[in-house]
Amino acid sequence: MRPARPLLESPHFLSLLLLGAVAWSLTGVAWGEPLLHTGGGDSALDMLLALFPPDLSPAFLLVCLQAAWHTLSIALASITLAVLIGFPLGVMASGALVSPDSRLRAPLMLSSRFVLGTVRSIHELVWAVLLVAAIGLSPLAAIVALGLPYAGILGRIYAEFLEDTPEEPLTALRSAGASSWQTLVFGRLPMCTPDLVSYTFYRFECSIRSAAILSFVGIRGIGYEIQLSLGDLLFSQVWTLLLALLAIVALVDFWSGRVRQSLLES
Amino acid sequence: MIETREPTGYRQRQRRKLTFARLSFYTFLALIAVAWAYIFVEGDSGFTLLLEGRTWDNAGKFLTRLAGAGQDERPAFLQPEQWWATGRLAYNTLAMSVLAIGIAGFGAFLTFIFAARNISSGSLGGTPSRLGAAVYYFLRILYAFTRAVPELVWAMLIVFFLSPGILPGALALGVHNLGIMGRLAAEVVEDMDPAPARAMRASGAGIFQIFLYAILPQTLPHFITYLLYRWEVVIRTTVVVGFVSAGGLGLEMRLNLSFFHYDQVTLLILWYLLLVTGVDFLSAWMRKMARFE
Amino acid sequence: MPNGYHSTPGLKDATAPLAVVDNVTKTFPRVTALDHVALTIGAGERVALVGPSGSGKTTLLNLLSGMAQPDSGVVAVGGRDLSHNLPRRELSSLVGIIHQQLDLVPQLPVVHNVLAGRFGHWGVLRSFLSMLWPQDYHLAVAALQQMGIADKIQERTGHLSGGEQQRVAIARTMVQSPLLVLADEPVSSVDPARAQEILQLLLALTEDTGRALVASMHTPYLVSQFFSRAIGLKDGQVHFDIPAPELTQAIQSDLYGLGQEESIPHQD
Ligand SMILES: Nc1ncnc2c1ncn2[C@@H]1O[C@H](COP(=O)(O)OP(=O)(O)O)[C@@H](O)[C@H]1O
Ligand SMILES: [Mg+2]
Numbered sequence: 070m071r072p073a074r075p076l077l078e079s080p081h082f083l084s085l086l087l088l089g090a091v092a093w094s095l096t097g098v099a100w101g102e103p104l105l106h107t108g109g110g111d112s113a114l115d116m117l118l119a120l121f122p123p124d125l126s127p128a129f130l131l132v133c134l135q136a137a138w139h140t141l142s143i144a145l146a147s148i149t150l151a152v153l154i155g156f157p158l159g160v161m162a163s164g165a166l167v168s169p170d171s172r173l174r175a176p177l178m179l180s181s182r183f184v185l186g187t188v189r190s191i192h193e194l195v196w197a198v199l200l201v202a203a204i205g206l207s208p209l210a211a212i213v214a215l216g217l218p219y220a221g222i223l224g225r226i227y228a229e230f231l232e233d234t235p236e237e238p239l240t241a242l243r244s245a246g247a248s249s250w251q252t253l254v255f256g257r258l259p260m261c262t263p264d265l266v267s268y269t270f271y272r273f274e275c276s277i278r279s280a281a282i283l284s285f286v287g288i289r290g291i292g293y294e295i296q297l298s299l300g301d302l303l304f305s306q307v308w309t310l311l312l313a314l315l316a317i318v319a320l321v322d323f324w325s326g327r328v329r330q331s332l333l334e335s
Numbered sequence: 336m337i338e339t340r341e342p343t344g345y346r347q348r349q350r351r352k353l354t355f356a357r358l359s360f361y362t363f364l365a366l367i368a369v370a371w372a373y374i375f376v377e378g379d380s381g382f383t384l385l386l387e388g389r390t391w392d393n394a395g396k397f398l399t400r401l402a403g404a405g406q407d408e409r410p411a412f413l414q415p416e417q418w419w420a421t422g423r424l425a426y427n428t429l430a431m432s433v434l435a436i437g438i439a440g441f442g443a444f445l446t447f448i449f450a451a452r453n454i455s456s457g458s459l460g461g462t463p464s465r466l467g468a469a470v471y472y473f474l475r476i477l478y479a480f481t482r483a484v485p486e487l488v489w490a491m492l493i494v495f496f497l498s499p500g501i502l503p504g505a506l507a508l509g510v511h512n513l514g515i516m517g518r519l520a521a522e523v524v525e526d527m528d529p530a531p532a533r534a535m536r537a538s539g540a541g542i543f544q545i546f547l548y549a550i551l552p553q554t555l556p557h558f559i560t561y562l563l564y565r566w567e568v569v570i571r572t573t574v575v576v577g578f579v580s581a582g583g584l585g586l587e588m589r590l591n592l593s594f595f596h597y598d599q600v601t602l603l604i605l606w607y608l609l610l611v612t613g614v615d616f617l618s619a620w621m622r623k624m625a626r627f628e
Numbered sequence: 629m630p631n632g633y634h635s636t637p638g639l640k641d642a643t644a645p646l647a648v649v650d651n652v653t654k655t656f657p658r659v660t661a662l663d664h665v666a667l668t669i670g671a672g673e674r675v676a677l678v679g680p681s682g683s684g685k686t687t688l689l690n691l692l693s694g695m696a697q698p699d700s701g702v703v704a705v706g707g708r709d710l711s712h713n714l715p716r717r718e719l720s721s722l723v724g725i726i727h728q729q730l731d732l733v734p735q736l737p738v739v740h741n742v743l744a745g746r747f748g749h750w751g752v753l754r755s756f757l758s759m760l761w762p763q764d765y766h767l768a769v770a771a772l773q774q775m776g777i778a779d780k781i782q783e784r785t786g787h788l789s790g791g792e793q794q795r796v797a798i799a800r801t802m803v804q805s806p807l808l809v810l811a812d813e814p815v816s817s818v819d820p821a822r823a824q825e826i827l828q829l830l831l832a833l834t835e836d837t838g839r840a841l842v843a844s845m846h847t848p849y850l851v852s853q854f855f856s857r858a859i860g861l862k863d864g865q866v867h868f869d870i871p872a873p874e875l876t877q878a879i880q881s882d883l884y885g886l887g888q889e890e891s892i893p894h895q896d
Contacts, residue, residue, distance in 0.1 A: 083624045087562075091436070102498060109496030141370070190608060195588075195604070195607070202397055282575075285575075299495070315483040331356045533731070537695045539748025544744075547756065552736045
């Protein structure tokens, strides 16, 4: 009596598929061996208890502040690079600059999309490892390592925003004799400025977290200090640093929320 | 009277808002300028290296060795046995990413409903209680903390007590994504159309039935879609977490870099790109299914 | 007795009115939506609420359904005061409401939206089982058959047309089988032919002795055709309470000062 729906369309099928995948992944865990290190439980407990209280001595807070600024400056520099690379590529990928019937359009859009896609698919830390191996350890390596994948992400999203602008005002501009450039500068860009700005801000927030973990290849900053404190088993310092990271990210999150709100309301 | 007052008030508010956005923009530009100045002044920024021929020589050498040129034997990425040997690592990496998504998904799925304000306030069903409010704040803080700490830092902490393998890496990724997923899912519940849930309550449904038949059907497609999006991010990050958690492609990549086995590194990066592309493809396919259209 | 419809649970006192609204006032921050309203509705009555938009019809229906509580006064159905926290099972057998927006879950198959009318009778386990294997399936089939859309039982509710979704909502109430059926503007957004069908289906819900229907309406000729009593609301007060056949004439001669244009069929 119950007409069966096609198996692939059933919501239960997808849920089962996902559950099956997770069950499969569990087989990859070495269940035979102890999951904890010897004494691992104790270190976990030590780590947890060190939160009460975190290390709030003035000397260490100064270290924290310096590390936070290091991380922040790398994030700021790399987001600049990302915008400088991502924006032109994003404009090209959106096809806004070439007329719809130009023969250049498809190759231009596809090639810029390909570049954006490639730099994006490699994680910033993999970029960092490769760049450090190629040009040595320096802030430059970190900035480029962060800037490339972020340019890929920003470029793709910029292109999407530019494509999604409503067509009517643009047609009006074009019929008034505006060139592709003029349509871009006086039509598309002003219309999606709030989206562009708030998305860039959101990515800046992400880049702070990313900059923090570049410590792994030896770049100074919050992650670097976390590694040092962990090495010395100074867990209460680790907590201070984690809380500092949390505070910066929350602050930027709050700021970007306010900017987004004011841009949308105006 | 009111009609003449309101528009001007509105315009004033608008001007203030605009200045806030503008002010933020200039502050941001100033911050960027200070940051660049600091990077150049503070020590060796690395930019001077760009002017030295030696740097470019090294970079060139690095690239040719990645390409496998200048070595006696055939580069690793042209040997099928090597592909086979490292395939095991790729397999583990994939398992790690799926396990991570499983941990994040289960954790978020079990908690997100209590982290939605319209549930804890009882406006959809159930009764408001002190406990509900306390759980709400606890979960929101937990989500904020787990997602503010990057995956790699979680991994550094977790390897302190968990034995190496795919579990510590998966746990690190899972915990970070739990915060992201939990918040997203709770917000979906908060933005949900409350009318069907209220109507169900009126026709005699209890809180569990409302959850199962009104909240879940409306939120599950979003939940699964986000989860699949996160999987795409997680597979990229799995390699990175592998650097410290001793599992999958990441550790091997790091070892080969320090032993200067650059052709092996290329092979691992190729596997990595294959995994990333494959997962992107799978995720897009499943997301299409998740729309249940 | 229509298919899939349960027999009427007997009232404790057959002579008592089915629903009592006693001196009820309901205010919202800016307006008094209901101002000292008093009504009784007997079993077997088919009551149309008429009145301009904003006169308090929806508010009154919500109070009768137990979804909202009055600021003062009492609303009782089947002898039970709705302000007391009635067990959900009992409340669901007393009143059922069909809102203008229908309030169906668009992502679910039709069968689950219809069976939502049974939730008052199910425990946790049964509700969970039903997700995988619909419980009381025959009730859903019978109700949908009567609505003429039995073939849509497995379809996604959001994919149905507006008229079909309205039938799903009526089927849900049929499965719920309450004594008092409330409908908020059931025909204000359908064409006249469809309106007749919908009203017929709603009447079928309350055909058994001991039940009653209250619906807010905008179309005088439909009121005189299908209802037994018309209650006019204006500014939150009962403005008139007359046998339905008199409504058309009352409006034509503007006996109650409702103003012609406001009672003429309109859609909002
Ligand atoms: N949730 C609410 N909050 C504030 N005011 C409301 C609310 N619901 C109804 N009202 C007001 O109560 C009055 C009666 O509304 P309603 O019962 O919806 O009238 P009707 O259904 O007859 O159009 C209106 O003035 C309306 O604005
Ligand atoms: Mg109304």
